Each structure stands twice: as structure tokens, then as C-alpha cells.
Amino acid sequence: AQSVTQLGSHVSVSEGALVLLRCNYSSSVPPYLFWYVQYPNQGLQLLLKYTSAATLVKGINGFEAEFKKSETSFHLTKPSAHMSDAAEYFCAVSDREGFQKLVFGTGTRLLVSP
Amino acid sequence: GAGVSQSPSNKVTEKGKDVELRCDPISGHTALYWYRQSLGQGLEFLIYFQGNSAPDKSGLPSDRFSAERTGGSVSTLTIQRTQQEDSAVYLCASSLGQGSETQYFGPGTRLLVL
Numbered sequence: 001a002q003s004v005t006q007l008g009s010h011v012s013v014s015e016g017a018l019v020l021l022r023c024n025y026s027s028s029v030p031p032y033l034f035w036y037v038q039y040p041n042q043g044l045q046l047l048l049k050y051t052s053a054a055t056l057v058k059g060i061n062g063f064e065a066e067f068k069k070s071e072t073s074f075h076l077t078k079p080s081a082h083m084s085d086a087a088e089y090f091c092a093v094s095d096r097e098g099f100q101k102l103v104f105g106t107g108t109r110l111l112v113s114p
Numbered sequence: 115g116a117g118v119s120q121s122p123s124n125k126v127t128e129k130g131k132d133v134e135l136r137c138d139p140i141s142g143h144t145a146l147y148w149y150r151q152s153l154g155q156g157l158e159f160l161i162y163f164q165g166n167s168a169p170d171k172s173g174l175p176s177d178r179f180s181a182e183r184t185g186g187s188v189s190t191l192t193i194q195r196t197q198q199e200d201s202a203v204y205l206c207a208s209s210l211g212q213g214s215e216t217q218y219f220g221p222g223t224r225l226l227v228l
Contacts, residue, residue, distance in 0.1 A: 032215045036219075041221075042221055042222075043118075043205060043219040043220050043221040043222050044205065044207075044219040045219070046216060046217075046218070049215065049216060051215055090157065092157075094215060100209075100215055101147065101159040101162060101170075101173070102147075102149070102157075102159065102207075102217060103159070104156060104157035104158075105156075106156050107156065107157075
């Protein structure tokens with residue numbers, strides 16, 4: 001069975017600092033991997049996805065993530081945090097076969113201070 | 115174009131009542147998913163529809179939960195005899211179809227069972 005582990009339920013950074021949100025996955029088959037962001041009282045918005053092309057994936061709002069098979073990781077980074085980045089971030093994994101239901105991590109709340 | 119829409123945005127009901135939650139997927143999307151987001155369980159898959167195929171109901175937590183999709187478009191999630199533990203945000207997502215890995219989420223319906 002697939003699973004995702006997000007380390008740290010809360011991450012605090014200062015505006016302008018590096019953002020690093022950690023995600024490790026477990027999958028018996030090559031996975032699809034996703035990062036979604038959720039702003040208060042809103043649905044999930046796709047930030048970026050890995051589908052086996054380039055291992056370094058660039059997404060919206062300056063975020064990127066690197067797929068590292070040897071470490072079973074897909075960490076999300078952004079060089080310089082903005083106040084508007086404060087939100088909850090979810091890592092998710094799905095199968096390449098079948099109907100590709102998403103299995104989500106528990107989420108990481110990013111707090112950005114001035 | 116229009117995204118996934120859900121109604122109502124908020125629903126308060128009394129324990130034991132039935133509720134219906136509606137999802138309008140993106141036009142042309144043949145795959146539709148329901149997820150539940152709750153404090154205790156995080157984000158969890160409920161049910162999946164693909165075209166005219168039988169739905170995958172493997173995530174439904176009990177037989178009080180059911181869903182249908184009429185005409186391959188609008189979907190309704192029904193919860194019978196609601197319990198307090200059903201309180202959660204119910205999220206709907208759609209995608210182009212099997213083999214298309216990107217799911218687009220609606221804003222969710224926040225359900226509170228008193």
C-alpha cells in the first residue's frame with residue numbers, strides 16, 4: 001500500500017527565508033507525486049507534480065520539488081518565503097495504474113513571519 | 115473556464131438526519147472523486163467514478179454513505195442518519211479521465227453534525 005509521511009505539522013520561517021517542507025513516500029511501484037496547497041476555507045490547489053519526466057519539478061508561485069528515488073523523498077522548497085505563502089501544504093502519492101486515487105500526508109502548516 | 119463547484123458550502127444538521135452534498139465537475143472531465151478532510155483522519159479517499167463504469171466505493175466508511183453520478187456529470191454524496199463523527203469537509207475533485215493524473219479540487223462542503 002502507498003503512503004506518504006510529512007515531517008513537521010508546523011514549519012515557521014521568516015519572510016525571505018528558505019522554505020523546506022519534507023515529504024517521504026512509500027510505494028511498491030513507481031509513483032506519481034504531488035504537492036497541493038490549501039488556503040483557509042478553500043479547496044486544494046495543485047502546486048506541482050512528478051510523473052517521471054525530470055526529477056526536479058518546478059511549480060507555481062516559485063515552488064519546486066526534487067524526486068529522489070534513493071531517499072524516497074519529494075521535498076518542497078522555495079528560495080524566499082512570502083507572507084502570502086502561509087497556508088497548509090499536502091504531499092500526495094498515487095498509482096500509475098488503476099484509478100489513481102490520491103493518498104495524502106497529514107499536511108504541514110507553513111507560518112511566515114515578517 | 116469554470117472549476118469544480120460544490121454546494122452547499124456549509125451545512126449544519128442534526129444527528130440522525132440525512133444530508134446530500136453536490137459536486138459539479140469541470141466540463142469534459144470523466145473522472146470524479148470524493149474525499150473527506152477531518153481533524154482526526156486527515157484527507158481520505160471516499161469514492162471514484164469513471165465514465166459509465168461501476169464506481170469504486172472502497173473508501174466509503176460505512177453503508178450510511180452512498181454516492182451517485184447522473185449523466186456522467188453531476189455527483190451527489192448522501193449521508194444517511196448522520197453522526198457527529200461525520201463532521202468534516204467533503205471535497206470533490208475531477209480529472210480528464212483514467213490515465214490523467216491531475217485532479218482538480220472544488221472548494222468543499224463543510225458539514226457540521228450537532
